[in-house]
Amino acid sequence: MSISDVLKELKASEIRRMFELAAKREDSISLGIGEPDFPTPNNIKEGAKKALDADATHYAPNAGIPELREAIAEKSRRENGIDCTADEVLVTIGATEGLFLAFASILKEGDEVLVPAPAFLTYNASISLAGGRSIEVPCMEKNNFHINAKEIEQSINNRTRAIIIASPNNPTGAALSKEELKSIAELAIEKDLFIITDEVYERFMYDGKKSFSIASIPEARDKTITINSFSKTYAMTGWRIGYAIASKEIFSKMLKLHMYLASCVNTFSQYGALEALIGGYESVDKMIAEYARRRSYVYDRLSAMKHVRVTKPEGAFYFFPNIEDTNLSSADFCDRLFDETGVVVVNGEAFGECGSGHVRISYATSMEKLEKAMDRMESFLEKI
Numbered sequence: 001m002s003i004s005d006v007l008k009e010l011k012a013s014e015i016r017r018m019f020e021l022a023a024k025r026e027d028s029i030s031l032g033i034g035e036p037d038f039p040t041p042n043n044i045k046e047g048a049k050k051a052l053d054a055d056a057t058h059y060a061p062n063a064g065i066p067e068l069r070e071a072i073a074e075k076s077r078r079e080n081g082i083d084c085t086a087d088e089v090l091v092t093i094g095a096t097e098g099l100f101l102a103f104a105s106i107l108k109e110g111d112e113v114l115v116p117a118p119a120f121l122t123y124n125a126s127i128s129l130a131g132g133r134s135i136e137v138p139c140m141e142k143n144n145f146h147i148n149a150k151e152i153e154q155s156i157n158n159r160t161r162a163i164i165i166a167s168p169n170n171p172t173g174a175a176l177s178k179e180e181l182k183s184i185a186e187l188a189i190e191k192d193l194f195i196i197t198d199e200v201y202e203r204f205m206y207d208g209k210k211s212f213s214i215a216s217i218p219e220a221r222d223k224t225i226t227i228n229s230f231s232k233t234y235a236m237t238g239w240r241i242g243y244a245i246a247s248k249e250i251f252s253k254m255l256k257l258h259m260y261l262a263s264c265v266n267t268f269s270q271y272g273a274l275e276a277l278i279g280g281y282e283s284v285d286k287m288i289a290e291y292a293r294r295r296s297y298v299y300d301r302l303s304a305m306k307h308v309r310v311t312k313p314e315g316a317f318y319f320f321p322n323i324e325d326t327n328l329s330s331a332d333f334c335d336r337l338f339d340e341t342g343v344v345v346v347n348g349e350a351f352g353e354c355g356s357g358h359v360r361i362s363y364a365t366s367m368e369k370l371e372k373a374m375d376r377m378e379s380f381l382e383k384i
């Protein structure tokens with residue numbers, strides 16, 4: 001199928017629709033969108049301002065400014081255990097572009113990508129645009145939305161080309177253990193599949209747990225494309241900057257596409273991102289501590305509500321509660337909750353068929369708004 005044919009079939013994002021809806025009502029509280037409510041830390045803004053003042057306003061090298069690629073490689077070796085060099089790092093327009101470049105560089109027409117679902121909705125669109133087919137592999141609520149190698153293996157056939165793993169996950173917040181990720185990597189190696197690992201929520205881990213990068217496994221390194229971003233960690237969603245790490249062969253394909261699609265990432269954003277890496281984690285840790293506080297609060301509130309069954313997420317900033325007991329479909333639940341209370345949550349089906357019976361709640365919003373939203377949701381559920 002051509003890209004224009006795929007575009008005819010693609011639906012607009014459900015999340016955006018809810019976002020626009022929320023903007024129409026003054027008393028609305030949006031728990032719909034997955035973006036940090038904090039401002040970008042000052043040192044990062046200063047880094048970009050300095051770059052602007054120094055006239056860093058021209059094209060950057062296609063793959064990114066050398067200092068940033070070097071800093072990303074160094075961070076990935078030190079923190080993620082990924083044995084990589086700067087020439088395997090591609091600076092991208094957020095993780096969103098990185099994902100598309102990755103799929104487009106490895107897929108042939110009709111190749112299948114296994115997508116543990118519910119999953120971030122861009123995966124399906126991106127895979128289709130790259131000529132592939134996404135195959136949902138359900139992550140069970142009874143397993144806290146974790147998935148294991150055995151469950152994935154059942155969906156592998158001779159058209160399977162890759163597996164995408166997002167841990168911590170959007171929308172469920174599930175974070176796979178090192179052992180779970182290792183056995184998925186072993187399966188991929190055995191079946192000669194690529195692994196695309198979306199690590200944008202790597203720092204959003206709670207209760208002392210740590211994320212794990214599949215590319216740190218030496219045998220998996222060359223078949224793994226690591227996708228990451230500054231968007232969530234540093235509250236930089238609007239800067240549009242992320243990166244991909246891949247073997248030299250895949251890197252050079254991704255670079256060619258990036259070159260023709262975008263040329264390069266905004267030059268002064270790259271200096272801001274460099275400052276983020278140099279500046280350390282003090283402001284990030286403060287934000288994460290606040291997310292952790294909100295997570296505990298929302299968990300306690302949801303757990304006490306009628307008709308709701310909630311899994312405690314290990315990472316990211318979402319809850320994905322089950323609302324089947326309301327006897328409303330996920331879509332009706334979202335519509336009625338908005339109409340009757342002004343609270344916006346996202347229909348779980350936006351993240352795949354197996355998201356049915358669930359809604360996604362983002363707690364990337366102030367405690368004050370969360371308190372109000374939880375009060376309103378509680379009285380809505382009392383009346384059902």
Ligand SMILES: Cc1ncc(COP(=O)(O)O)c(C=O)c1O
Nearest residue numbers: 034094095096120170229231242
């Ligand atoms: C799992 C996941 N991957 C990637 C992205 C896209 O991030 P970026 O802003 O870097 O394009 C998001 C954004 O919501 C996400 O949730």
